[in-house]
Amino acid sequence: xxxxxxxxxxxxxxxxxxxxxxxxxxxxxxxxxxxxxxxxxxxxxxxxxxxxxxxxxxxxxxxxxxxxxxxxxxxxxxxxxxxxxxxxxxxxxxxxxxxxxxxxxxxxxxxxxxxxxxxxxxxxxxxxxxxxxxxxxxxxxxxxxxxxxxxxxxxxxxxxxxxxxxxxxxxxxxxxxxxxxxxxxxxxxxxxxxxxxxxxxxxxxxxxxxxxxxxxxxxxxxxxxxxxxxxxxxxxxxxxxxxxxxxxxxxxxxxxxxxxxxxxxxxxxxxxxxxxxxxxxxxxxxxxxxxxxxxxxxxxxxxxxxxxxxxxxxxxxxxxxxxxxxxxxxxxxxxxxxxxxxxxxxxxxxxxxxxxxxxxxxxxxxxxxxxxxxxxxxxxxxxxxxxxxxxxxxxxxxxxxxxxxxxxxxxxxxxxxxxxxxxxxxxxxxxxxxxxxxxxxxxxxxxxxxxxxxxxxxxxxxxxxxxxxxxxxxxxxxxxxxxxxxxxxxxxxxxxxxxxxxxxxxxxxxxxxxxxxxxxxxxxxxxxxxxxxxxxxxxxxxxxxxxxxxxxxxxxxxxxxxxxxxxxxxxxxxxxxxxxxxxx
Numbered sequence: 001x002x003x004x005x006x007x008x009x010x011x012x013x014x015x016x017x018x019x020x021x022x023x024x025x026x027x028x029x030x031x032x033x034x035x036x037x038x039x040x041x042x043x044x045x046x047x048x049x050x051x052x053x054x055x056x057x058x059x060x061x062x063x064x065x066x067x068x069x070x071x072x073x074x075x076x077x078x079x080x081x082x083x084x085x086x087x088x089x090x091x092x093x094x095x096x097x098x099x100x101x102x103x104x105x106x107x108x109x110x111x112x113x114x115x116x117x118x119x120x121x122x123x124x125x126x127x128x129x130x131x132x133x134x135x136x137x138x139x140x141x142x143x144x145x146x147x148x149x150x151x152x153x154x155x156x157x158x159x160x161x162x163x164x165x166x167x168x169x170x171x172x173x174x175x176x177x178x179x180x181x182x183x184x185x186x187x188x189x190x191x192x193x194x195x196x197x198x199x200x201x202x203x204x205x206x207x208x209x210x211x212x213x214x215x216x217x218x219x220x221x222x223x224x225x226x227x228x229x230x231x232x233x234x235x236x237x238x239x240x241x242x243x244x245x246x247x248x249x250x251x252x253x254x255x256x257x258x259x260x261x262x263x264x265x266x267x268x269x270x271x272x273x274x275x276x277x278x279x280x281x282x283x284x285x286x287x288x289x290x291x292x293x294x295x296x297x298x299x300x301x302x303x304x305x306x307x308x309x310x311x312x313x314x315x316x317x318x319x320x321x322x323x324x325x326x327x328x329x330x331x332x333x334x335x336x337x338x339x340x341x342x343x344x345x346x347x348x349x350x351x352x353x354x355x356x357x358x359x360x361x362x363x364x365x366x367x368x369x370x371x372x373x374x375x376x377x378x379x380x381x382x383x384x385x386x387x388x389x390x391x392x393x394x395x396x397x398x399x400x401x402x403x404x405x406x407x408x409x410x411x412x413x414x415x416x417x418x419x420x421x422x423x424x425x426x427x428x429x430x431x432x433x434x435x436x437x438x439x440x441x442x443x444x445x446x447x448x449x450x451x452x453x454x455x456x457x458x459x460x461x462x463x464x465x466x467x468x469x470x471x472x473x474x475x476x477x478x479x480x481x482x483x484x485x486x487x488x489x490x491x492x493x494x495x496x497x498x499x500x501x502x503x504x505x506x507x508x509x510x511x512x513x514x515x516x517x518x519x520x521x522x523x524x525x526x527x528x529x530x531x532x533x534x535x536x537x538x539x540x541x542x543x544x545x546x547x548x549x550x551x552x553x554x555x556x557x558x559x560x561x562x563x564x565x566x567x568x569x570x571x572x573x574x575x576x577x578x579x580x581x582x583x584x
Contacts, residue, residue, distance in 0.1 A: 002222045003303040004045060004072040005214040006092060006252065010117070011099030012109040013428065016129040019197035020099050021073060024207065026200070042235045042248045043305035044073045051207050058143070058208035068215050068222065071207075072303045074235075074250070092233050092252055094218050095210060096124040102162050102194065103133055106169045108430040114173050115372070116365050123217065125191045125209050126177065128166060132196040134158050144194060144202040145181060163192060180209050187217065226301050229324035230256035234264070234359075235305065237316050243277070245313045249322055250305050256324060257299040262310070263330060265320035265337045267382060271312055272330060279307040317382050319359030352376030353403055354393050356385055358410035366409050366429050373433065378403065383411065385425070390417040397421065402443060407432050452556050456491060458567040459484035459543040463535060464521065474504055474527035475535070481522070483567045486543065487515040492526070493544035497574045500534050500541065501526040518563065542571050550583035 011017045025044050047070035052059055059066070074093070096117060100110055117124050131137060135158070140150040148156060163179055170177045170190065178184075180191040191209050195202035214222070231253040240246050247264070249256075256262075258278050264271040279294040300306045321340055325333045341360070355370065355377050357363035367380050378396060385408050397404025397420070408425035409432060422439055426432045460483040467478025491502045504525040506513050516522040529535055545553070550572070557565060575582040 002068050002219065003226070003252065004070045005068060005094040005210075005218055005222055006043075006072050006074065006250065006303055007095050007097060007210060008074045008093040009097045009099060010113040010124075011127075012101070012104075012107040012113075015099050015101040015104070015107070015110070016127075016197045017099045020097065020127055020129065020195065020206075023195075023197040023200050023203050024073060042074060043250065045304060046070050046073065046207075048211070051211050055204040055208040055211070058204060059211060062208070062212045064212060064215055066211065066215050067219070068211065071210060071214065072250075072305075074305075092250060093120075093122055094222065095214055096122050097127050097206065097210070098124050099127045099129050100166060101130050102128040102159075102166070103130055105162075105165060108434065109428060111173070112369065112430040114170075114175065115369060118174075119365065119368050123213060125180070125193060125206070125213065126166070126170075127195045127197075127202070127206055128163060128192050129195050129197055131159065131194045131201065132199045134162070139199060139201075144205045147201060148194070159194065163194070166192060180205060186213060226255060228254040229326075230254040230260070230262075230300075230302065230322075231324075232256070232322040234316060234318050234320050234322060236318055237313070238307075240307075240309075243309045245316070246279075247308050247310075247313055247316050247322075248305060249308055251300060251302045253302045254324065255299055255301050256306065256308075258297075260324045261326060261330065262308075262322055263325045263333045263337055264313075264316055264322045265341045266315040266317060267341070268315065270334045270337045271315060272325070272334065273310045273312045275308055275310050277309040279309065317359060319361040319382075348378055348380055349376045350378070351396070351399060351403055352378040353396065353405040353407060354378060354389055355380040356389065356406065356408040356411050357382060362409050362429075366407070366432075369429060369433060370407075373437075375436075376403070384408075385411060385413045385415050385423060387415050387417065390415045390419050390421055393421040394419055401447075402440065405436065405439070407436055448556055449559060451552065452559055455549045455552055455556075456543055456545045457484055457553070458545065458560070458564045458571060459486045459490065460567045460570070461486060461492075461541050463537055463539045463541065465537040467523075468531050468537060469523060471532065472530040474525045475501075475529050475531050476523055476525050477531060477535075477537075478521060478523050479541075481516050481518050481520050482540075483518055483563045484543065485515055485517040486524070491544040491546075492541045493574070494535075495540055495542065495574060497578055499544045501529045542567070542574065545571055545583075547575075547583055554583075 009017045009021055048066055048068060051070065098113055100106065134155060136152065136155050138151060140147045148159065167177050175190055176188060177190040177192055180193045183189045183191050193202050193206045193209055195206060230251050232249040232251040234247050235250055236248040238246050238248060256278065258275055260275045262273060262275060278297050278300060280297050281294055294307065321337050323333050323337065353375065355363065355366060357366050360382060363380055363382055367377060370377060379392060385406055389406055393404050393406050405422045408423065409429055410427045411425060413423055413425060424432055424435045424439065459481065461479045461481055464478040464480055469476040486503060488505060489502055491499055493499045504527050506516050507523040508516060508520065553560065553568065572583050
């Protein structure tokens with residue numbers, strides 16, 4: 001028989017993911033005609049009869065024979081839940097809703113969600129949400145298309161413009177899309193359904209497109225043996241008063257009963273334990289509320305979510321597989337699960353940063369997005385940031401400070417370390433990558449500026465007439481900084497390329513200073529020269545930039561002023577009279 005397709009909702013912060021879920025559930029709950037809604041742990045099961053009562057006429061227009069029992073919506077919106085829902089060979093979610101604020105368009109987390117959906121090859125539809133906020137929109141009677149056609153020509157044009165801006169943006173990411181009623185081929189185009197979660201506009205159409213897609217294109221994927229042993233994936237691990245550590249599991253195949261023996265994947269040896277209790281939420285409890293109340297059940301069938309109370313769950317990890325076993329096949333299932341987990345472990349580089357995440361699926365998604373940006377990763381693992389992670393990052397830092405970084409998705413820093421290691425954590429992957437890019441840019445800029453400080457920089461000075469304070473041992477003369485800057489130890493040369501001396505000291509208004517810049521007049525101390533012999537009043541001198549410094553300055557020229565670059569050019573011309581390939 002067919003199980004309910006599993007649907008996850010993704011999208012950018014504040015674009016309405018939670019409200020879309022609540023609106024789907026709320027629309028269904030308000031409709032009294034059918035079986036309503038069954039809540040399971042972390043999910044809401046909407047039976048087909050209920051979907052028909054909400055979107056009946058629309059479903060009839062599809063002229064399909066519906067055999068799916070309903071749709072199971074995962075109630076934890078966002079890619080954290082999506083990436084945790086994994087099974088051997090891919091993602092557990094059969095279909096997804098990508099929520100986009102039609103007035104804001106594609107944002108970083110939307111793009112991230114698109115990349116994750118493409119990575120896991122998950123079909124999806126788009127909820128172009130918040131159409132009620134289009135300036136001038138009027139709430140009308142009837143369904144979505146009737147509401148749109150009842151708007152003024154100006155509003156209809158605005159809506160079409162915003163929709164085709166979305167279509168254009170999606171095409172940049174290799175996705176062909178169209179408004180749902182204009183789609184010619186659902187296997188080649190992503191359907192966009194205009195919605196207002198707040199006003200519950202377009203929700204029936206969203207359910208209709210979801211159900212139609214699931215029935216037509218996912219039927220072969222949804223076949224499962226309800227009577228067979230259960231297969232599932234851990235969604236979350238939670239402490240529950242009176243029960244201790246529990247696991248919230250999405251069951252996608254078979255039946256799970258109280259007292260069943262289950263094998264659960266971990267990062268080490270799989271756990272073999274016995275189900276002490278199966279728990280479901282009381283009707284219409286809000287599953288995102290930590291104080292939700294539960295009822296005990298004897299068994300559950302796919303597809304559903306359930307909370308499991310069992311001994312020895314300490315090493316359980318989100319995203320890991322769970323399977324029912326018996327005395328005959330427990331060892332075989334352990335080997336299969338261990339192989340599944342080992343095949344999923346992340347390939348890493350010889351050098352690079354450290355990445356942590358709360359689940360294997362999240363880790364896979366995060367590593368994929370980082371590798372797309374050519375970020376090297378030395379170690380990627382599941383769990384909170386520990387002292388060992390800090391120690392490893394310090395080893396990385398010694399090799400190259402740019403690798404002394406730990407990125408953590410949905411994890412805590414439990415290291416207590418004060419080490420000079422950059423730690424970036426967030427529960428949104430794009431924010432982690434955004435903050436990492438920003439830190440990397442600042443780090444490179446700081447490193448380059450430090451490198452620049454150690455180089456002889458371009459400078460051009462004039463020895464002032466009438467300001468010879470000492471002729472030799474050392475010569476002390478007044479100079480005017482024409483371009484660039486000088487500091488102690490800056491070597492100087494004449495305009496024929498002959499080096500004359502290195503600056504020993506600088507005085508400005510009889511005070512010793514480390515540096516003098518363009519426009520300033522200072523006294524400089526020049527050992528080893530005599531005024532009137534090697535140098536004369538009125539001479540123009542340049543900084544004698546070593547060949548190696550000159551090449552580095554070319555690489556760092558973005559930090560130099562236009563005038564300094566002009567002096568560099570003059571210095572190169574002087575040097576190349578003697579050596580044509582100098583500084584090349």
